[in-house]
Amino acid sequence: MGKFILDGQEIGFKPGQTIIEAAKEVGVDIPHFCWHPSLSVSGNCRVCLVEVEKMPKLAIACATQASEGMVVHTESTKALSARQAVMEFLLINHPLDCPICDEAGECKLQDYTFSHSVGESRFTEEKQHKEKRVPLGPHVMFDGDRCISCSRCIRFCDEIAGESELTFVNRGDRVTIQTFPGKELKNPYSLCVTDICPVGALTNRDFRFKARVWDMSNTSSVCPGCSRGCNVDVWVRSNEILRLTPRENEEVNNVWMCDEGRLNTWKHVNAGDRVDGPQIRRGEGLSKATWDEIYSKASAELHGFTANEIAFIGSARSTVEDNHLLAKLANHLHCKNIDFPRHIVPGSGDKILRKEDKTPNSAGALAAGISPVKDGLAFEEIMTAVKSHKIKALVVVEEDIAAMDEKYATALKQLQLLVVLASNFNATTELAHIVIPAATWTEKNGVFINFEGRAQRIRPAVATEQMDRSLDGFSMSRLDKFGTKFDRWGNYKKYDARPVWRIFLDLGHLLGLKAKFEFAEDVWEDFTKHSPGFHGITYDELGEMGLTVKKNYI
Amino acid sequence: MAVKKRMKDFTLMEKIYLPSIVAGLSITLQNMFKPKYTMEYPEVKFMPSGHYRGRPVLVQEEDGGERCVACGLCSRVCPALAIDIQAAETEREKERYPERFEINMLRCIFCGLCEEVCPEEAIVMSKEYEIAFTNRQDAIYGKDKLLTPIADLQERIEFLRNNK
Ligand code: SF4
Ligand code: SF4
Ligand code: SF4
Numbered sequence: 001m002g003k004f005i006l007d008g009q010e011i012g013f014k015p016g017q018t019i020i021e022a023a024k025e026v027g028v029d030i031p032h033f034c035w036h037p038s039l040s041v042s043g044n045c046r047v048c049l050v051e052v053e054k055m056p057k058l059a060i061a062c063a064t065q066a067s068e069g070m071v072v073h074t075e076s077t078k079a080l081s082a083r084q085a086v087m088e089f090l091l092i093n094h095p096l097d098c099p100i101c102d103e104a105g106e107c108k109l110q111d112y113t114f115s116h117s118v119g120e121s122r123f124t125e126e127k128q129h130k131e132k133r134v135p136l137g138p139h140v141m142f143d144g145d146r147c148i149s150c151s152r153c154i155r156f157c158d159e160i161a162g163e164s165e166l167t168f169v170n171r172g173d174r175v176t177i178q179t180f181p182g183k184e185l186k187n188p189y190s191l192c193v194t195d196i197c198p199v200g201a202l203t204n205r206d207f208r209f210k211a212r213v214w215d216m217s218n219t220s221s222v223c224p225g226c227s228r229g230c231n232v233d234v235w236v237r238s239n240e241i242l243r244l245t246p247r248e249n250e251e252v253n254n255v256w257m258c259d260e261g262r263l264n265t266w267k268h269v270n271a272g273d274r275v276d277g278p279q280i281r282r283g284e285g286l287s288k289a290t291w292d293e294i295y296s297k298a299s300a301e302l303h304g305f306t307a308n309e310i311a312f313i314g315s316a317r318s319t320v321e322d323n324h325l326l327a328k329l330a331n332h333l334h335c336k337n338i339d340f341p342r343h344i345v346p347g348s349g350d351k352i353l354r355k356e357d358k359t360p361n362s363a364g365a366l367a368a369g370i371s372p373v374k375d376g377l378a379f380e381e382i383m384t385a386v387k388s389h390k391i392k393a394l395v396v397v398e399e400d401i402a403a404m405d406e407k408y409a410t411a412l413k414q415l416q417l418l419v420v421l422a423s424n425f426n427a428t429t430e431l432a433h434i435v436i437p438a439a440t441w442t443e444k445n446g447v448f449i450n451f452e453g454r455a456q457r458i459r460p461a462v463a464t465e466q467m468d469r470s471l472d473g474f475s476m477s478r479l480d481k482f483g484t485k486f487d488r489w490g491n492y493k494k495y496d497a498r499p500v501w502r503i504f505l506d507l508g509h510l511l512g513l514k515a516k517f518e519f520a521e522d523v524w525e526d527f528t529k530h531s532p533g534f535h536g537i538t539y540d541e542l543g544e545m546g547l548t549v550k551k552n553y554i
Numbered sequence: 555m556a557v558k559k560r561m562k563d564f565t566l567m568e569k570i571y572l573p574s575i576v577a578g579l580s581i582t583l584q585n586m587f588k589p590k591y592t593m594e595y596p597e598v599k600f601m602p603s604g605h606y607r608g609r610p611v612l613v614q615e616e617d618g619g620e621r622c623v624a625c626g627l628c629s630r631v632c633p634a635l636a637i638d639i640q641a642a643e644t645e646r647e648k649e650r651y652p653e654r655f656e657i658n659m660l661r662c663i664f665c666g667l668c669e670e671v672c673p674e675e676a677i678v679m680s681k682e683y684e685i686a687f688t689n690r691q692d693a694i695y696g697k698d699k700l701l702t703p704i705a706d707l708q709e710r711i712e713f714l715r716n717n718k
């Protein structure tokens with residue numbers, strides 16, 4: 001490891017590292033637009049110009065390799081004036097669009113204009129006008145005026161997504177971005193370009209104009225779209241999810257996530273078909289009941305069956321905590337028929353991020369003991385046994401079994417007792433005798449274990465009826481902090497739903513289960529005591545990034 | 555040390571009070587014939603000039619649309635959190651408009667910061683000061699109450715331009 005001097009401070013570098021990379025490692029952020037740590041070096045924005053002693057001209061820090069004894073100045077008069085000049089150039093044709101631009105508030109150009117430019121333009125001529133509001137594909141909107149031609153989006157498609165869809169056309173101040181003839185920007189990761197575009201030239205059509213970034217809170221969580229478990233931020237305003245963005249974690253997803261996960265994993269949380277409060281079948285339809293009513297009814301009815309007549313279906317969409325309590329309850333009732341359905345979609349994976357297992361927690365469900373006990377029935381066998389009346393009572397957690405297969409739906413009709421824990425009404429709740437509203441992945445604490453055995457925390461971003469944003473330690477926006485119930489934004493809908501583990505805990509108490517947990521963390525602690533691979537790992541240790549556990553333990 | 559003047563030290567003229575009463579009455583008399591500064595509100599209404607900061611309103615263009623692009627800056631700068639906006643897309647060139655724009659008049663403190671920050675000159679302080687309601691819900695003014703034809707706001711807009 002060599003050493004060079006950056007702004008009077010000696011710092012180390014690995015052979016081949018550029019100045020910008022070495023500086024980043026010691027926490028010095030040299031201004032940059034086109035350089036991105038995960039993309040190739042393009043060196044076109046010129047904003048990272050630094051002064052290197054003994055070099056005749058200023059050098060771009062993103063493409064100049066650090067070398068032994070080099071003396072670099074990022075704040076010298078020469079470097080500063082070059083940076084200011086570059087900013088002035090970039091702003092010549094950039095429109096004053098911030099009021100109508102979704103990027104405002106998280107825009108690199110705004111930030112750098114604030115910190116690195118003189119704040120005045122000498123350009124009085126008419127600005128170049130280009131096409132605005134151009135849909136480049138199903139998810140991405142392009143604004144030609146705002147593009148600063150950094151080529152990050154082009155390089156992303158070429159190098160990361162592996163599908164060349166974008167290119168520059170024209171030259172000089174007319175240069176703009178276009179898709180190749182006959183192509184659209186629709187690779188499975190297309191929305192990542194909206195994250196890396198340093199300005200508001202590429203924006204998310206799904207999120208377009210929904211909210212200002214400073215009005216939302218963001219919560220660190222994990223995408224439940226597949227067994228990769230990409231780290232995400234959940235953005236919420238007025239208790240409503242508005243978008244997901246990837247959160248950097250080099251071990252899992254780097255800074256990317258797929259469009260499917262970004263767009264389709266949370267819409268059900270805001271949807272109109274949420275199960276709001278417990279429901280009991282009275283005659284044909286379901287009607288609302290109190291929690292006490294359904295707990296006592298469910299426990300009384302379960303009492304009426306022998307252990308062999310009952311089966312439990314867990315879910316790889318639920319957390320480790322949820323499944324742990326389910327397994328505990330099944331064990332307490334000496335029920336051996338416990339399993340969870342797999343959601344493997346062959347051909348839906350790739351080498352980038354997406355996995356074929358479309359659930360986030362298969363490994364966690366297994367680790368929590370959701371698999372048939374010796375002589376117990378597995379999922380398919382349970383369904384056959386339901387059909388042949390051997391299983392008479394079934395408890396289903398967060399799975400829409402009736403929608404998976406026509407024959408399952410017919411089978412479920414044979415049951416004497418069907419208890420369904422679900423967040424939204426679906427084909428299975430249609431057939432249920434008791435529907436218990438389950439909190440979604442954005443409304444509870446818990447852990448998902450991904451395909452590699454990495455345990456990662458999810459956190460509540462949306463409050464349910466029993467939760468309070470400030471008392472329960474939610475991430476809070478300015479509006480959350482100062483709103484009252486008389487303000488529209490503070491007077492939001494909260495659903496009456498509870499985390500699956502809490503439902504099984506309360507139900508378990510009525511069935512004689514002796515367990516005492518206050519928080520999800522207590523359930524996790526109990527789980528780690530019984531799972532050798534996780535001994536002593538606390539929520540704090542999992543932190544924001546999670547921990548990988550040796551595979552042979554799960 | 556100054557000696558305090560006591561009652562018994564008054565001169566004769568002071569003791570009989572009359573000259574002071576006459577002096578006082580003459581001021582009253584003089585003022586009876588000077589122009590009046592008070593008004594018989596509410597029969598007579600105060601008409602402020604352009605400098606006055608009455609309740610904030612939204613500028614309505616001649617074509618009937620709002621000028622506001624729902625950028626949210628007024629809502630962000632408002633120290634009282636009085637403004638709540640939901641933006642949406644429009645076919646017009648400006649791309650976005652406020653689908654919902656509400657000012658909670660119970661929160662507003664008439665500071666005028668919203669007007670100052672607006673990049674579009676779309677929200678201005680009007681001359682209206684008669685704001686009363688009997689419940690919290692009525693205090694939330696929506697677009698129906700906020701949109702004001704630009705012609706009625708000329709005086710304020712000119713005042714703003716002259717006093718940048
Ligand atoms: S890209 Fe940034 S600087 Fe340009 S209009 Fe959008 S927010 Fe403003
Ligand atoms: S659209 Fe964005 S990412 Fe692509 S070149 Fe322009 S500024 Fe860069
Ligand atoms: S006048 Fe002041 S308090 Fe009233 S809405 Fe505007 S910024 Fe808010």
Ligand code: SF4
Pocket residue numbers: 099621622623624625626627628629639668671672673674675676677
């Ligand atoms: S600052 Fe002006 S343009 Fe922006 S939302 Fe407020 S009124 Fe509309």
